[in-house]
Amino acid sequence: METLRWQDHTLYLLDQTQLPLTETYLTCTRWPAVADAIRCLAVRGAPAIGVAATYGAVLGAQKIAGETTDAAAFGDRFLAVCDALEGTRPTAVNLHWALARMRDVAAAALKTDSCTAVVGRLEAEAMRIDEADREINRRMGQFGAAELAQLGRPLTILTHCNAGALATAAFGTALGVVRALHAQGLVRMVYADETRPLLQGARLTTTELAADGIPVTLITDNMAAWTMKTKGIDAVIVGADRIAANGDTANKIGTYGVALLAAAHGIPFYVAAPVSTFDRTLEDGTGIPIEERAADEVRQCGGLATALPEISVFNPAFDVTPHEYITAIVTEHGVLHHPDSQVLHEFFRKEGI
Numbered sequence: 001m002e003t004l005r006w007q008d009h010t011l012y013l014l015d016q017t018q019l020p021l022t023e024t025y026l027t028c029t030r031w032p033a034v035a036d037a038i039r040c041l042a043v044r045g046a047p048a049i050g051v052a053a054t055y056g057a058v059l060g061a062q063k064i065a066g067e068t069t070d071a072a073a074f075g076d077r078f079l080a081v082c083d084a085l086e087g088t089r090p091t092a093v094n095l096h097w098a099l100a101r102m103r104d105v106a107a108a109a110l111k112t113d114s115c116t117a118v119v120g121r122l123e124a125e126a127m128r129i130d131e132a133d134r135e136i137n138r139r140m141g142q143f144g145a146a147e148l149a150q151l152g153r154p155l156t157i158l159t160h161c162n163a164g165a166l167a168t169a170a171f172g173t174a175l176g177v178v179r180a181l182h183a184q185g186l187v188r189m190v191y192a193d194e195t196r197p198l199l200q201g202a203r204l205t206t207t208e209l210a211a212d213g214i215p216v217t218l219i220t221d222n223m224a225a226w227t228m229k230t231k232g233i234d235a236v237i238v239g240a241d242r243i244a245a246n247g248d249t250a251n252k253i254g255t256y257g258v259a260l261l262a263a264a265h266g267i268p269f270y271v272a273a274p275v276s277t278f279d280r281t282l283e284d285g286t287g288i289p290i291e292e293r294a295a296d297e298v299r300q301c302g303g304l305a306t307a308l309p310e311i312s313v314f315n316p317a318f319d320v321t322p323h324e325y326i327t328a329i330v331t332e333h334g335v336l337h338h339p340d341s342q343v344l345h346e347f348f349r350k351e352g353i
């Protein structure tokens, strides 16, 4: 099972809305199909939607190059495709920087190359972004495992949502750390929040970890506090969709509550995210756009969509955890402890990023 595959100028996307019952792939030959897949969470997870969007942009470029040889016309139409793909979901910053790279490649190539040649350069850039994500996640996994191994015993971990291979091109961010720990025999149990309303934890995290032979126990979101109190949780680790310059972190709705619970129980709370998830244009988390989704996603369980059609629903897909509640952020360049503006500024300066 792979999140996505680019082959013969076609993007194959694992349709995650059908998991775990059915493993089926969407065959995307046109960019709108990729936009729809991102919008309905057939492909989801900050890195995965960034990679998928770049291949969607290549599909758009392929079509445009088949219809015009005029560089200006190509450029205008390609920007419109990138804008449409970027408008599919607002919170995950990966979608935005990945498409910015595609726009930059197109703008530079159009100065000298034919439209057909520009498509080739765009495809090469998308493949670079795809391959880089796979390598970054493995490096991040090693840094995270080295950090958590210092707790000195096989670990009982709690995680929220799915920040696994299914949220990335491969291997995962938070679950990449879990995989690296498991490879060292350092995972006693992973408690996975089901993660209402779309159940990424119940449907995806349990499936991923069980498939890799990693011990996993499913809990409902409202069990997290009692699980922390009674099951000896050693650490919480989650992914991220966007991290502000002071370390405030946007992640799946419910993450903020888990961070508060971890603090109340004296449990370290880790975020695993590549440096590309940092948005240093934002001073703090108040500027992070929070996606709100359809009411029926909340009402879908228990027949509520039928029983309570007129009840108003609040359905933010993400929340923001203040950096004060984050023990450390694990990246592919190392671990940022007690993140704040100064720690992040010094980290980026030292790493030359």
Ligand SMILES: CSC[C@H]1O[C@H](OP(=O)(O)O)[C@H](O)[C@@H]1O
Binding pocket: 044, 045, 046, 047, 160, 161, 162, 163, 164, 167, 168, 173, 174, 200, 238, 239, 240, 241, 251, 252, 253, 317
């Ligand atoms: C490694 S990023 C995964 C991140 O994305 C998820 O959101 P969604 O399933 O809506 O794309 C969730 O916030 C995960 O932590």
